[in-house]
Amino acid sequence: MENTFKLRIITPDEVFYEGDVYMVEFNTIQGRIGVYAKHIPMTTVIYPGILKIHEGGKVTSAALISGFVQILKESVTIVAKACERPDQIDEERARQAKVRAQRRLSEKGNIDMARAELALVRALVRLEAKNKH
Amino acid sequence: MASMKEIKRRRGSIQSTKQITKAMKLVSTVKLQKARQKAEKSKPYFNLIYETIASILSKSANLDHKYLKKNDGKMDAVVAITSNRGLAGGYNNNIIRLVERSFKKEQAFIYSIGKKGKDALERHGYNIAGDYAEVINEPLYKDAEDITELLLKRYEAGEISAIYIAYTNFKNTVVHIPTLIKLLPLDADEIQSQQKEGDISTDGAIMNYSPNEEVVLDEIVPQYIASIIFGALQEAAAAENGARMNAMENATNNADELIDKLSLQYNRARQGAITQELTEIVAGANAIE
Secondary structure, eight states: OTTOEEEEEEOSSOEEEEEEESEEEEEETTEEEEEOTTOOOEEEEEOSEEEEEEETTEEEEEEEEEEEEEEOSSEEEEEEEEEEOGGGOOHHHHHHHHHHHHHHHHSTTOSOHHHHHHHHHHHHHHHHHHHHO | OOOHHHHHHHHHHHHHHHHHHHHHHHHHHHHHHHHHHHHHHHHHHHHHHHHHHHHHHHHOTTOOOTTTSOOOOSEEEEEEEOOSSOOSTTHHHHHHHHHHHHOOGGGEEEEEESHHHHHHHHHTTOEEEEEOGGGTTSOOHHHHHHHHHHHHHHHHTTSEEEEEEEEEEEOSSSOEEEEEEEEESOOHHHHHHHSOTTSSOOTTOOOEEESOHHHHHHHHHHHHHHHHHHHHHHHHHHHHHHHHHHHHHHHHHHHHHHHHHHHHHHHHHHHHHHHHHHHHHHHHHHHHO
16 A cells, blocks of 8 residues: 555564554654654654554554654654553553652652653553553 | 592582583573573664664764763763673673773772672772662663663763763673673764664655754663663673573583593592402412412
């Protein structure tokens, strides 16, 4: 098919996904984007969010935590620190992480607000991926 | 000549040592295979990050980024990867020697991964700034990330001027090369010269960095360093088991040789004793006649 492109998702532990897809959606630090074939070459940074892979009528979701993405004309490569399918997510652990992050955010005078916020977002993304997809 | 009893005892003791070394060899063979598979799996991740960094650096020559500049700190940070256990031939010593050859005592903070390296370097008067002995048995990416975060913080604060990593590169089962890599500051020329041409083809189009090169570098560089440390940990784990396997195989062979030699000595001693006894009997019989 001419409207597909090659998608590769690589994590430190494994090649998470490799195949021809029609579109891929994910969050970047500048907002959510969807990439079709023949996108202009671009490298950008990922923000935690739900990753959606569209391939021939089928949509696969996963929790994409952080990393960067390299978009070329014929291929897209996502280099992720962590990327998890719903069945790989430990729900209990994510829920605990969420509570921990919320506690840290509610503490006054906490210097590492940005970090706690990011931790909360990560936990929420994992929970969303687990429960809705 | 030693007595028969003594030789027999020694042979028995070598026999049981041989059993131990043989078992250790088998164990490290299995561990080596596992470690090797893991190392293979994380290679594409590392290669891709490396390519991306190389391509950013090659396309934007005049970047003024905090990770590219040399800062004024006087100390170097060295991540030294050794093992927690000995009996691995020259594995630990090679890394310790490499560190000692490359850095002066007063100029280096050692971040040691592995107990053997820490003990030896500490004894030789090096400044141990961090100890992650528990990491080496089962390296996780999270460990590499934690170490990276700590190092980058000190680097940005200007406490350290450069970050190096010393580990054993696992070429194949017999060849392990102690290697020293400079992690920071990034050397644009060096990275470009190592990159093979045509690795990344953007089909003539210009790569865009969103929002800009600096933000992308901010994100990628820590990931790059963590991936090198992670890769090095895995290579080192494979190399450690490879080194132990070889050492134990040699030990087993040496034990075999010793046992052969002692068996020969034992048989000679036995024969000598019998001959002597016979002579005595014959002499005794002759005396009666």
